[in-house]
Amino acid sequence: MLIVRKLAGAGLTIFVIVMLGFFIFRAMPGDPERMLIGSAKGVTPEMLTQIRARWGLDRPLFPDQFISYLLSVARGDFGYSFKFRGATVLDVIGPRVMPTLLLVGIAQVIAIAAGLWIGACAGWRPGSVFDRLGSSLALGAYGMPTFWLGMVLLIVFASWLRWFPVTGLANFGNDDSIGEWSEIIRRSVLPIATVAIAQTGQYALLMRAAVVEVSKEDFVTTARAKGIGSNAVLRRHLVPNARLPIVTLISLNLGFIVAGAVTVEAVFSWPGLGLLTVEAMRARDYPVLQALFMIFAVSTVLVNMVADLLYTQLDPRVSR
Amino acid sequence: MSRFMQPSLGQLASGLLLVLVGLAALVPDLLVGPIETIVTATGIPMSPPSADHWLGTDEVGRDILNLTVHSARITMLVALLASALSMVLGTAVGVVAGYARGAADMLMMRVADFFLVMPAFILALVLAPLAIEIGGEQGTILGFRPTLLVTVVVIGVTSWAGTARIVRSQTLSLRTRPFVDRARVIGASHKRIIFLHILPNLVSLIIANTILTIVAAIWIESALSFIGLGDPFQPSWGTMLFNAQQAGAAGVGAWWYVFTPGLTIVLVVVSLYSLSHSVALGLGSQRRRAA
Numbered sequence: 192m193l194i195v196r197k198l199a200g201a202g203l204t205i206f207v208i209v210m211l212g213f214f215i216f217r218a219m220p221g222d223p224e225r226m227l228i229g230s231a232k233g234v235t236p237e238m239l240t241q242i243r244a245r246w247g248l249d250r251p252l253f254p255d256q257f258i259s260y261l262l263s264v265a266r267g268d269f270g271y272s273f274k275f276r277g278a279t280v281l282d283v284i285g286p287r288v289m290p291t292l293l294l295v296g297i298a299q300v301i302a303i304a305a306g307l308w309i310g311a312c313a314g315w316r317p318g319s320v321f322d323r324l325g326s327s328l329a330l331g332a333y334g335m336p337t338f339w340l341g342m343v344l345l346i347v348f349a350s351w352l353r354w355f356p357v358t359g360l361a362n363f364g365n366d367d368s369i370g371e372w373s374e375i376i377r378r379s380v381l382p383i384a385t386v387a388i389a390q391t392g393q394y395a396l397l398m399r400a401a402v403v404e405v406s407k408e409d410f411v412t413t414a415r416a417k418g419i420g421s422n423a424v425l426r427r428h429l430v431p432n433a434r435l436p437i438v439t440l441i442s443l444n445l446g447f448i449v450a451g452a453v454t455v456e457a458v459f460s461w462p463g464l465g466l467l468t469v470e471a472m473r474a475r476d477y478p479v480l481q482a483l484f485m486i487f488a489v490s491t492v493l494v495n496m497v498a499d500l501l502y503t504q505l506d507p508r509v510s511r
Numbered sequence: 512m513s514r515f516m517q518p519s520l521g522q523l524a525s526g527l528l529l530v531l532v533g534l535a536a537l538v539p540d541l542l543v544g545p546i547e548t549i550v551t552a553t554g555i556p557m558s559p560p561s562a563d564h565w566l567g568t569d570e571v572g573r574d575i576l577n578l579t580v581h582s583a584r585i586t587m588l589v590a591l592l593a594s595a596l597s598m599v600l601g602t603a604v605g606v607v608a609g610y611a612r613g614a615a616d617m618l619m620m621r622v623a624d625f626f627l628v629m630p631a632f633i634l635a636l637v638l639a640p641l642a643i644e645i646g647g648e649q650g651t652i653l654g655f656r657p658t659l660l661v662t663v664v665v666i667g668v669t670s671w672a673g674t675a676r677i678v679r680s681q682t683l684s685l686r687t688r689p690f691v692d693r694a695r696v697i698g699a700s701h702k703r704i705i706f707l708h709i710l711p712n713l714v715s716l717i718i719a720n721t722i723l724t725i726v727a728a729i730w731i732e733s734a735l736s737f738i739g740l741g742d743p744f745q746p747s748w749g750t751m752l753f754n755a756q757q758a759g760a761a762g763v764g765a766w767w768y769v770f771t772p773g774l775t776i777v778l779v780v781v782s783l784y785s786l787s788h789s790v791a792l793g794l795g796s797q798r799r800r801a802a
Contacts, residue, residue: 204625215637334726334780336733339752339773342761350764357762450632454734458756469738472640480637487633495628 193503201496208488213260216481269482274474280482284467291463295452298383299441302390307430307437309391310398314433315425317403325395332392338454341385345458348381355381382459389451390444397440401433408432434505438498445491522789525782532779535583546581547573557758560767567767569751570758575771578751582772585747589662590728596667597728598721601674602713606705608675609682620679623672631669632731638665639740656742662735666728674720681716685709715790722787726780733776748772 263269269280309329313322332340349357356378405411406429414424449465456465464483471479535542547553554568561567566575608619642657685691686709694704735741736749743750751772755761760768 200621200624204628207625208629215641330781330784331777334784335773335777336730336737336749336752338734338737339769339776342752342756342769343773345761346764346766346769350762445630447630447632449630450731450734453632453636454737457738458761468636472636473739475640480640484633484637487630491630492628 194500197496197499201492204492205489208485208492209261209264212264212481212485213257215484216477264485269485270478272471272476272479274471274476274479280478283479284464284482284486287462287464287467290461291452291456291465294379294382294386294456294461294463295448298386298390299448301383301387303394303437303441305387306391306394307398310395310400311402311425311430311433313395314399314402314406315421315429317399322399326399329392329395329399332388333396334392335389336454337385337389337451338458340389341382341455341458344381344385382455382461385455385458386448386451390448393440393444394437397436398433401436402429405429405432435502438502438505441494441498445494449487449491521785525785528778528782529786532583532587535580536587537584539581539584543574543577543580547577549573557760557763557765557768559765566771567765569754569768570760575751575767578746579748579771579775582746582748582751583775585659585742585745586729586732586749586776589659589666589732589747590725592663593666593670593728593732594721594724596663597671597674597724598717600667601671601720602678602710602717604671605675605678606682606709606713609679610686610701610705610709612683616679619675623675626669626672627676629669631666631727632734634669635662635665635731635735636738636740639735656745658735658740659742659745662732662740666731670724670727674717674724677716677720678713681713682709685712715793719787719790722783722790726783726787729776729780729783748776 267281272278272280272283274283306329309325313319313325313329316322345357348354402425411424411428414428419427452463453465453468455461456463457469460466464486467479468483470476471483539546545551549571552568552572553574554564554572556568556570556572558564558568558572564574564576566579568574569578604619604623608616639658639661642661691704691708694708699707732747733749733752736747737753737756739753741747741750741753746754749772752769755765755768755772758765758768
């Protein structure tokens with residue numbers, strides 16, 4: 192029953208996002224056809240009429256245009272990119288998906304593992320040296336803009352120490368030195384480290400708070416009174432109970448993770464969706480921008496839904 | 512409240528820093544003189560910190576300290592306006608939903624859920640170029656550059672949901688307290704109960720939460736400016752980092768150019784956290800006394 196309700200809720204939210212996409216990009220002042228052909232000179236009235244007919248712009252905004260819009264979105268057809276003329280939006284977006292998934296995915300795994308470990312150890316002995324150091328570092332990492340951390344890492348590790356190259360994967364394929372896996376990995380270290388460190392701080396802070404909170408519970412006192420060792424209490428009694436807020440955080444923070452990834456990709460010229468967003472925004476490539484907006488928003492909703500369902504698995508009290 | 516009477520060293524430092532940022536936002540000219548432009552730049556481009564330029568210069572020879580102080584105004588203005596908008600929206604929705612309950616509550620929380628998952632940054636990213644298109648590169652809307660206004664509105668409109676949820680749950684508990692019952696029995700109107708009995712008890716909660724919204728707003732404003740949606744003539748800390756990135760400051764090791772605006776953001780954010788934490792602690796001690 193709960194699953195049905197969650198699915199319905201997510202479906203509704205996605206519908207609202209799709210509608211929002213329509214209103215943001217169609218109902219704004221200015222001619223949509225001017226957006227479609229850009230600022231090209233020498234456009235005759237006949238060509239304009241042709242374009243209007245082709246895009247259905249000669250029909251009323253509602254319901255004709257809205258319905259055709261819904262149908263094309265359902266087919267995954269977002270039209271043609273302004274910037275990369277002739278290419279469909281999906282052709283432009285397709286090759287950019289994998290780099291972003293790799294960047295965000297690897298960084299998340301590292302951040303969750305490191306953050307939970309630091310947070311659990313810090314929360315287990317609040318006030319200890321490890322706690323004070325760990326918490327300050329975590330707060331610092333949490334407080335800094337992700338892209339700035341990327342620039343700092345570039346200065347320290349690429350410019351001063353020269354361990355890693357300054358350039359990212361920008362010239363991927365054009366540059367002979369790339370193509371070897373070792374080179375790709377070498378260029379991926381700093382971007383992934385940036386996203387990972389920025390996220391670690393948050394997980395560590397939350398895990399610490401959760402562990403401190405749970406250790407006040409009676410069952411922890413009982414476990415210790417039974418003579419169970421510190422490590423076992425932490426692993427078997429504290430961590431499983433502290434998992435819940437972390438799941439919520441992971442899902443609620445996807446928006447921030449995406450924002451972090453967009454800016455970090457801009458810093459390192461990482462050829463993913465984030466860099467594409469920046470490029471599309473600078474070129475005023477609205478069809479691409481619209482599709483990116485949908486992808487980011489819908490994936491946020493889906494991840495939230497999965498987290499909600501996972502939550503009921505982890506905590507049987509919720510489903511009751 | 513004793514926490515406020517005897518502030519720790521960290522709290523003192525945070526307070527001092529925030530006062531400095533406030534001064535920088537209000538009277539930057541008194542601190543470092545008028546803002547330097549390409550024409551009035553006083554230094555050699557990309558020179559490291561020296562006696563003349565304590566924090567070095569940028570790619571056209573402008574003093575970094577001067578720019579950083581002048582950037583405080585836009586960053587803080589956007590952050591404060593957005594948080595004010597978010598605070599008013601979130602409090603109004605939260606109090607009404609929690610007080611009225613029933614269908615209105617369900618509807619409002621459904622809307623709040625939508626905004627809770629809507630990524631503010633992405634929405635701003637899409638709306639900002641449209642606003643520039645509508646308002647024109649040079650145009651202003653209500654005296655604001657279009658991107659600034661979009662930033663304020665988008666942050667405000669997407670961040671109220673968290674506040675609304677917290678305020679609502681607190682209102683739900685407050686409305687059943689004896690003092691609210693007593694007020695109702697002697698015939699106080701809903702308006703009177705909300706404004707005189709419920710809202711005053713929510714103040715510290717709302718303040719603590721709003722400070723966190725300010726942090727999020729600073730963060731989003733910086734990220735948007737960093738990818739080029741800022742105003743080159745009215746810099747914010749994010750715009751400075753955008754310029755640094757465009758000039759390749761990180762690649763050539765111009766650390767002063769990157770560190771100064773970035774560290775300023777980090778210090779301000781951490782200070783605000785510490786402030787929010789103190790307010791929340793004050794709230795906790797109030798609750799304990801009430802119990």
